[in-house]
Amino acid sequence: MGSDVRVAGDETVYGFSASQDGSSRVCQFLLDCPLFAASTLEDKARSVGLAYIKELKSGEVLFHKGDRAKTLFYLLDGRLALEGEPDKDTLGAGFYGEESVMGMPTYIAGLVASRACTVLVMPRAFIALHSRYAQFYQGIVDHFHRQLSGELVISEPSGSLALARVDNGMLVGWALSLCIPLAVFLGLHSLKSEGLLDLSDNGITYSAILGTCAVMWMFRLLPDYITGLFSILSAVLMGIAAPETAFSGFSSDSFFLAMGILGLSVVIKSSGLSYRLFIALLRIGPARKFWYNLSFFTVGGLLTPFIPTTNGRVTLVANLLPEILTGVPEKIRRAEGPRLKMNLLHGASLLSPFFVSSKSVNFIVLGMLPLQVQESFQWVSWFIAGSAVCGVMLALYLLLNLVMFRNRVSFVVPKSIVRSQQQLLGRLTGQEWSGLLGLAVLLFGLMFSSLHKLDIAWVAMAILFYLMMFGFLGQKQFRASIDWSFLVFLGSLIGMVNVIRETGIHLWLSDQLNFLVVLMDSSPGIFVVVLAISIALVRIVLPINATVIVFATLLIPLASNVSLNPWIIGFLILLFSESFILPYQASYYSLFLELTSSVEVGSQKKIFVFHCAIWLIKLSAVYASIPFWVHLGLLA
Template structure:
């Protein structure tokens, strides 16, 4: 398409009803998905029996809407084909070109997902559609949005509810024979119901967590302060502030500008874009001590790149890009001491000499072989699961037009960039000013509110409150387990693994990995880390094994998961990728990728043994 055609399209989009009120980054997001269509006189743009999936803007020429043989409207500008964006199955009338016609075709799903104020555009398009037929003497039978067929109830759902009803009596029966404290038995009974809800996905993940917290308070299992500890924890406020910073980065257009910059400089291939997203996530890992935060910040960038290169959501290339984004932000966390707050907790369990030995740089150096193995597994699995022969459809001229639309960096973008920089700087200098990272994040959150970059609507819509409720619930569950002494009970059951640490390090690492995977089916990640480390670190000291090796094993393996409920940051990634309707990636392939990456985690540990022996850590 010629450059001057781009200018015409930009002019029409910028001056169109509804779109004229959009910010420039919204128009830039639309540009890769629109196309110009020319219809000769008496030609048909669409028919009433045709499935409605595209909305049109008239650039030039005139068009007649013909309903049952009668002309109901005559148009020379504005919208037509609004039915597509109003979720109607077919168009109501035939659209016939009276004179040579030029229109801009906009896929309805792109239009609705790109414009932030979706209710406004739906209202405007509804009014436009009504005006077309207002003068028609005939009664228009407007088809309602396609009725959702009632989905059959999956067989596993009633099985799950039955299991949830039966598991508590079983726990009470066996609990009464073990001599456990009655409060611990109450908690285990409710926890077993909660776990069944998570495994069978009977309800959204945050609801079972709230159920467990509520039951703990009502049954008097622990003091209310302990049961609700997650809602006043630093992690809760850290996640909230990161969601807010991420929302400002998106709304200001900064993430889209970065996406365009990456696209312009990345090799134009699937592996090129995947590598860029992977390296971006890895570069954020030592700077931002929360996998949830990194996932949240990179998601908007992922969405923008998928749209810009015209990957079809759910297809292999889009799923491969999503896997690269997720892996970069989450899977490489154990390689850096500052990547997660739990890493600092584990560091605090080390003997003094090990703490002195493992500085930030030495930690990463000791993890280098494991990191290389994880990289090798990632690229191999990406090629096997996601690669095809499709090439990204990136129009370099259009990309330049998008950058031109964006113009120079705006005030909001500078503020968003400053907020991110202030947050990262504050986190990196925590040892100097002694302000915990969550309160640095909340301070930045307050600044953004005070400057007006976040409104009441933004706070309600752009912060993932269901995820925050889940996170708070999970933290409360861990604190409740610790209060009841259940962590010590589990620790006692696993002492037998220490024998293998002395006799065969490879067997120990394999058995420990399998054990951690089993524990993670029912115990949250952080609880598993503290629990297993508290068991094996003292044993390691007596067997000549460096405490860091055991801690690193636990961090790598416990970070693995098989079902989505096991990983809060994957839930944040999945939910964020589903915002606005259709998901960005194929969930089944993503879960297969993750399951195979768990093998990569074990392989990374095993491959590191000779390297660790050379460093005298074993």
């Protein structure tokens, strides 16, 4: 459809210069036009060979009404008029033939040159190349709609021509990533030269590398897995550790266990099994808001042992919130929305420390425990040891839920809707059955590992093989849906811990913290408070995974000298590190808010207080569980 499109508020002519040849003008057009700002340079380069310049004489037709809409045009020079209406106002520089982008079969109006014109012609292959970019596609659709509504001037897409803004925080972060390791390296070498430090040269160098990693994690300069990969690759390239040590995480049992569980989680997610579970819970329970909240929490909780990333679980359950609140009166949404939101979020995250398979750092902490302790705290025994904390924490969480979010509004999802949804889902599909079978085998393997004597990592890999062999996990899903960045991060963290041990950094750090040994042994109650507060302060600047690694590296070796089982130290670090108050402190919280942004709920202040109270709940649950740990022999 022809339209007088002035993208920048006037008849801007992109890429037109009489002195340029055709390809140069196409190239300049692609660089200047804001609708192509999101397109990659490679796609722009491909486009130069697809688009071309066409000259029209006065009176020559660009396209007729009813012609097949297979080409998009941009008028660089001259004027156009609607076919059959030459006396009306002519049209200047802009896009024409938007029907070709929108999938319409024909042009709804014809255009003719009212005087000599220069037109950029963009055929179907060009359109297909750029239509996958929302900025291009939506921009063309907006042009079309505005022309139909009579609004001929189209504002520039937000940020399309704006100069890239420099993030001061990023600049500070990159500057510190260079300065901190240098300061660590020179400072430690100075201490060593004065006889005040007993650490090898490799240990000093790797400490500087770890300083860089800490800054990168603190300022979120790079994705976590790239920072982790940097730490072990640097160790190999600088001769600090052998490749067999630095990259040992990629051949560890934890790596293969995570890969198998990730494959199973892909099948669970793609099959819709979690949604079927949610509908079943709504169907069997009473039509009460208490049951809806419990169902939200339960779905996330049941996924926790089998989807080893909190972000993955949040992505899977987040769409349940708008589904149940869309169309609900604003009064109900603001009263009950915050509780539903918190139960959905914490159902997917609160139980992470209690299942060794729920997060990558859980595997790391398990690997840092002494070998004999590792063998004693596999999946089931890990959960049993933390079950008292879990039970007390859930009871207090329920009480907090009832007190903080109490309201008098009535909120009911009609059972007729739930029955219709369940009817549409029909019977379990083959993919859902395969997911259930995989879950059953994994649970059996975890619960009865002492009987079958098989490493659970290879049971998980056998499940993955079965899913791929019978086509429940296709080749495309295997490549695109498994979280490979998570696996790289996991392998890198395990390798990082092994390099720290090989260089002796952990022993040197432990020697500096001997005062904590006395505190652990003589006053474990005080130690718990000190640990919880210390982690809370560090979490202001460091993300969850980095915090866990720092504290586990420092404290787990100390536990071997006291009557406190090292597992308790690792568990407490995981439990308190998982706490957050503000979105930036947990990537999955930020992701959850983004995924549920379409649903506006009540006051954020109440949610802030709720998160602060959860930290106190965890601390109280730990103290209440001390007799249970004494009974198990984990604490003297």
